[in-house]
Amino acid sequence: MQLQGKRVLLAVTGSIAAYKAAHLTRLLVKEGAEVQIIMSTSALDFITPLTLSTLSKRPVYHQFHKNETGEWNNHVELGLWADLFIIAPLSASTLSKLAHGNSDNLLTATYLSARCPVMLAPAMDLDMYQHPSVRANLDTVEKHGNILLEAESGELASGLSGQGRMMEPEHILEKTIQLLKKSKDFEGKKIMITAGPTQETIDPVRFIGNHSSGKMGIALAKNLANRGAKIELILGPSQITISHPNIKISPVTSTHDMYKAAQAVHPQMDICIFAAAVADYAPADPAKEKIKKNEENMSIILKKNVDIAASLGAVKKDGQIHIGFALETNHEEENAQTKLKKKNFDFIVLNSMNDAGAGFKHDTNKVTIFHQSGKKQVSDLLPKSAIAELIIDTLKKQLDTEN
Missing domain, CATH: 3.40.50.1950 (Flavin prenyltransferase-like)
Known part of the structure; x- marks a missing residue:
């Protein structure tokens, strides 16, 4: 029974x-x-x-x-x-x-x-x-x-x-x-999850952003919280939110904000999941007032943002697990495996924009998981809640192997 x-x-x-x-x-x-x-x-x-x-x-x-x-x-x-x-x-x-x-x-x-x-x-x-x-x-x-x-x-x-x-x-x-x-297989685990997009200010009314909804990261947070984990959810601007006694939400706007929030809690975490779609670049000198439409063309000088996953991957502790995400449009597997090694992930979840029904704003997703060991898992097109469960079950198997 x-x-x-x-x-x-x-x-x-x-x-x-x-x-x-x-x-x-x-x-x-x-x-x-x-x-x-x-x-x-x-x-x-x-x-x-x-x-x-x-x-x-x-x-x-x-x-x-x-x-x-x-x-x-x-x-x-x-x-x-x-x-x-x-x-x-x-x-x-x-x-x-x-x-x-x-x-x-x-x-x-x-x-x-x-x-x-x-x-x-x-x-x-x-x-x-x-x-x-x-x-x-x-x-x-x-x-x-x-x-x-x-x-x-x-x-x-x-x-x-x-x-x-x-x-x-x-x-x-x-x-x-x-x-x-x-229900309790992650009890006692402290997990940080970054989710959603970031917004980089151009002027007081405009920003550089992307189409990420935060659905995947929030689905992961909900599933892990239901399984007993204590979650630090660092959430970029999103229409979606969640309420759960095991989830603490830190709302952020820019990549810099997200990095500072992640950096503050990272040393105490057992597991870190980098599911946010962060902006790689930000305006070097945001305007203090709204930019007026004067010229036919306008140029904005961009500066490179901190790579949150790579920076925290460089100071990853023994026994700490890092999981990354890669959204690619070309050379998908090659780019994902490069990120796996470069950012010191234990495994990485690849989303391809070329798969119908997958990627930003969809309720479904199709992923490929690459492990440091060389193992590769391919999912069907599934609801994001089911993809979250697949990722978490993969994480649980890794924890059980290490223990």
């Missing part, structure tokens, strides 16, 4: 897919998990508490007080009890409440009190699932550090076919086992 001794809080909301909660409960219990179920009041229209209580062998909660005694169902205690909180199915209504901190029922109040990882398995009709407001709420809850189990495609209750089906219970079980097996 792969979940022996693990505590799973399963929340069920008002969706036709609520019937799948019975099968999911059965699967979790068979793997040895203790399962406590919470229901929203609308979920009572789709499946009875008696069914879920029988399968979980525990009373099912759906309100703040117990009818017989008036005793309080303590949402804080429930939130602290669990090793994992799964909301499956997650309706559009409850999703909106989670995204905006609405705690008008036991389920949402418990969610706001939970300190454990949270998995969300949305279920709704395909047009609802693709509606801009729903997608915005899904983005918001994912930015809050939750694990989103994207809906699967197939026949829907409306008779239409497409994406919107709650992830099948067998697949949720697989994700649960994977997460809980890894």
Whole structure:
């Protein structure tokens, strides 16, 4: 039994897919998990508490007080009890409440009190699932550090076919086992991650920058934090952010700012991941006032920025691991392997701009990992969250080999 001794809080909301909660409960219990179920009041229209209580062998909660005694169902205690909180199915209504901190029922109040990882398995009709407001709420809850189990495609209750089906219970079980097996495998490790772009000032209103979103570095930070690591996330200007008790964010703007922040924490770190897309050059003499449009042509003299990864690689301690990233458009493998050696990385992750769906601004990526030993790994085109997990699993194997 792969979940022996693990505590799973399963929340069920008002969706036709609520019937799948019975099968999911059965699967979790068979793997040895203790399962406590919470229901929203609308979920009572789709499946009875008696069914879920029988399968979980525990009373099912759906309100703040117990009818017989008036005793309080303590949402804080429930939130602290669990090793994992799964909301499956997650309706559009409850999703909106989670995204905006609405705690008008036991389920949402418990969610706001939970300190454990949270998995969300949305279920709704395909047009609802693709509606801009729903997608915005899904983005918001994912930015809050939750694990989103994207809906699967197939026949829907409306008779239409497409994406919107709650992830099948067998697949949720697989994700649960994977997460809980890894939940503490980086506990005690201090990890620095640089992420996002940098901006180099031209004048008070203009800058030199790039199209990096920071998605890859933030995905790495979230995954490692969920696995017990303490993260120093040095984040350049980005529309994306994350909130997690194991992540400390240091916002920076320029390459110089990022270097100073990284230099300050580097000596205390066990692992350093250089995922930021830093500017190689900066204006030598930024204008103090906005540059006016006068001449047909304008020249800006650039100076070379500090190479953060190379500078810190030169003072890397014994036992400290450095991981780098390379985004290339030509001679990809040759350039990546040159950086691997020059910057003293333990391994480097190559992104090619020539791969469709990979690189800046995409939610997916395809990478090749080169090791100092000469070993080479090639991934498929995957969501950036899955690429982050691949990189971290590679890191874990290296740590286990060294120990």
